[in-house]
Amino acid sequence: MPSLFNSQPSTALGGAKRWLVAGILLAVVVSLFSAQFNRYYLGIAIDCGISIILAVSLNLINGHTGQFSLGHAGFMAVGGYSAAKLSLVCSPMVPDSLKPLLFLAALVLGGCVAALIGLGVGIPSLRLKGDYLAIVTLGFGEIIRVVVQNMDSVGAASGLKGIPKYTTLGWTFALAAITIYVVATLVNSTYGRGFIAVNDDEVAASSMGINPVRYKVTAFVIGAFFAGVAGGLYAHHKQFLSPTGFDFLKSIDIVVMVILGGMGRTVGVIIAAIVLTLLPEVLRQFADYRMIIYSLIIIGLMMARPQGLFTTGWKKKGVAAV
């Protein structure tokens, strides 16, 4: 059974392509029917898709490459704001038939700006490790929030409103499929094995001729790109952005998804992203006990299944390699 998630790289590619095709087909089918969905469930489903993109892209940085970023919400903010600004400025000039193209352009712009910032954050990661890297990325995330909060051109503290509603279930899942495809093929490619090598043993990897610096920065840039795309989807889904939505608690949410799914485990991380997005909604009926239960579940899961909820066993090496 060839599968993307088999550890043998030779068979992985075929499986991954299948996934991509299946995902995009599914996205197309879904978008045909989405008008009949209940808006609440539809909204939650889109949230799940966005979470998947965020978690899978963070997994490239934190899981596969073994760094520790606490600033993913910052990349998401940059992408979201750039994409939203572009479509706000351009949408009156663009005819309806070209709106999807504008949306695509906005998402790509959001991704690219975020990737640029990712490059900026990636560079300190050359010198820093573990907790120090965590605090620097957290700092970057906060700086981005503070800067946005002071930018009147994007609404400052009162937020950016009136963003056109372009995000659909189809777009979200097609992009989620692309994210999974890119990250999975990248990691499983000959080049991408370097990410895992850097994670497993940086010194050994560099003595084998792998340049850890390049891999770490690449991970940041690609991870940030997809976080930016997710931000763009989010902006055109919620139709409103405010700087407080991208504080470090949002980053923590994404980190928890990655850890719960099992660092470096793509399928696990996808499932964790879905579960952790649905969980607060399912718990909604418990009203004011909801967040207490949520935090208890996090603690409980860490005790019971620290290797991640959806992995069959311990990774061969180095979940500990923070």
Add this chain to the structure above:
Amino acid sequence: MLIRWQYVALLVGGGLLGLTGCGKSGGGDTILVGEFASLTGKEATFGTSSHEGTLLAIEELNAAGGVMGKKFELKTEDDQSKAGEPANVVNKLISKDGVIAVLGEVASSRSLEAAPICQQNGIPMISPASTNPKVTETGDYIFRVCFIDPFQGTVMANFATKTLKATKVAVFTDVKSDYSKGLAKFFKEGFTKAGGQIVSELDFNGGDKDFKGQLTAIKTAAPDAVFVPGYYTDVALICIQAKQLGLNVPLFGGDGWESDTLVKIGGDAVEGHYFSTHYASDAASPKVTAFVEAYKKRYNGKVPDAMAALGYDSAKFLADGISRAGSTDGAKLRDALAATKEFDAVTGKMAINAQRDAVKAAVILQVKGGAFKFVETVAP
């Protein structure tokens, strides 16, 4: 780990079927009203207040027999003071629970997130305390029962020039809060137009506990008064630290100041300072007295703050609209609410203008002897 993608596809397919589940409609013998508030998280203090006010109003309405022979059922959802949540919550209230109207939020940023959803679904939304003018600009289904930043900012600018006779004022803004920034903006416009001078503009972050750095700079600028548009939790601490630093000029602000907590925390440091708000409990109408008494009785002696009064008014305003419309249909209800010429709210007699904002008088109060004393009324 091997995962057969066919299984995953099946799973996803099953999930998709679940997606088509329909919301129940709000028929039957109760009127289902949705409310979203920040009951947990950073701004839980304010969300809890407005929720308690709303709940009290609904209970009173039901005790009086409801509207059109139907009782109200309030469905409250917590948005955790978190961006991104209001959209989910309001979608749920409308599409899953089938509410006929939505009440909420205190923070403008969260009302702005919910507003497009209510507008697209044709469900009226009444915000109790979002003062940012942009909130009701979203569409013709969005209303509010509080006054807006331009009005209150101008009121305080006039107060500073005429009553305080201040020519030099420092402005100390909460940069995290659009409420604070909005008030500061319109205050500055009004005050400079009246010939005043802004000598210092500094910012803090809501939730900060140390303001001495900024207050020392303000003191150096030697203003006649300091405008602090913020919420009472921060303002009380600002007053204390201003007093410690010997900044002995009047501080004044907006309705975010109004709470018992201001005096409880601030003690004698808040004495003599001024703020504008909706009603004066010492020179109050019987309606206000009755509300304050009922609130105290319902919530173990807690004194209502401005948010609680506005939350109360939002629910009463909705009930008034329903009884005038004679229907809970979204469009009819919207027309009835928009046509409000005079509604006797706890926070003053109000009318709804073309922008669906409440038009009502503001009062200016001074803290004296640990209580809020009436200074003057400013008509709209």
Add this chain to the structure above:
Amino acid sequence: MEWFFQQLINGLALGSIYALIALGYTMVYGVLRFINFAHSDVLMLGAYAAFFIAPAIQPLVPLPSLTGALLVTLFSALICAGIGILIEFLAYRPLRTRPKLTVLITAIGVSLFIEFTCQHKAVFGADTKPFPTLLPSTDFHLGSLLVSSNDLVVMFVTVLLLVGLWFVVQKTKVGTAMRAVSFNQQAAALMGVNINRIISFTFGLGSALAAVAGILYAMKAPGIEPLMGVQPGIRAFIAAVLGGIGNLPGAALGGLLLGLLETFVGGISGLSSYRDGIAFAILILILLFKPAGLLGKSSVEKV
């Protein structure tokens, strides 16, 4: 110039509190090598403990008074030490041999749990409560400069605790054991150190420090609410990293620097709105040049 000295005093007072909180972070990190996210919530619990104890002892010891303040602080510190030990026992101990990240996420979970539980209306509720006056306070005037006695108390307590802590860690038997555990847990165990007891002790001590910091913080800003620890917690965390995490004088230095920086930035029109970000920006710059923090030792990775 007078403005400068006033800001210096303000900054030192604020920095002392950050330093005090950072000491707790750094001590736990030094021994266990993980960031105890729940530290900032223990700080909040300390303030609440004092809030409830103060009226209880009022009939016995009049408040505000020095003895009263000392008693309240002592009881709160004891309660928080107990809570800290309990948290370690229930949440962290079962994960002792697990990857550090697991413990980190658990710590975040514990932090969220404390915050949301305390926000529940059956516990403390989300509203801000007025903190009682524990110490009589006076303001000293030095020319036109103002020094509040509270600020002096904070600075004094910070220095006292820093020295005390340094003494405990460097000069006592327990401290030697703590350093041994920090250096190599297994080897320490082989040398007859009771690891569990040392770690419990560290947590108890750290949490007692947090309680003291919480009370001092609440005295400075006498409105307490369940999320009051979050913001100073993050600042203190930055301070600890800035000074070199695991290093006691480093934490104090980091705290003071951060407090001064925030105060001076806060006093500049146009920059004050960036206050939150500037602290981080400076932190990043410093870490770029000194990746192990100001006083931290950079470790060379061995092959």
